[in-house]
Amino acid sequence: MKGIKTIASDGTITITPDPVAIEPLLTPAEVATMFRVDPKTVTRWAKAGRLSTVRTLGGHRRYREAEVRSLLAFGEQKRVQ
Amino acid sequence: MKGIKTIASDGTITITPDPVAIEPLLTPAEVATMFRVDPKTVTRWAKAGRLSTVRTLGGHRRYREAEVRSLLAFGEQKRVQ
């Protein structure tokens, strides 16, 4: 069950979007690998406000995949010397 | 229909045929997906009292969707360009 549709005993019907599709997140290590930098550097970007973060209840950071990919795509553009 | 139909901003559709509202619950796997952590980590949060839990008669944990979403939003930081 992926939490798409639930029917309570009282007849309540709840349709919930797939949690996976709501907001794909990346770990610090994954972002670091994508940018070919140290995870610590990614943390500094987050601290500086260059990257938005979602925190786990334990304080670890998670990064939005869409935002990271967008930043990566921008950097991949060829620049004229 | 005698029921009440509500559509949340996140797309969740709730049809309640009775004035009594039933709280939507999430499985450990769903909460883990939303936070991008292991399901066992969600269990640790519950043990530590950081998440309120609803137990099935068999001992499995269920989590309140509203609480999970509010915790996710709380840690969000906006990007400063």
Next chain:
DNA sequence: CGTCATTAGGGTAATTTGGGTA
């Protein structure tokens, strides 16, 4: 009645945080 994915447990690696420094 079985079937199979998920969860609860517990234990042990791996990762992340934060500060300070190069």
Next chain:
DNA sequence: CCTGTCCAAATTACCCTAATGA
């Protein structure tokens, strides 16, 4: 200004078996 590294403490991930849920 930006990045990599060392450190200790905290958090999270992965391993297993047995039980629960759908």
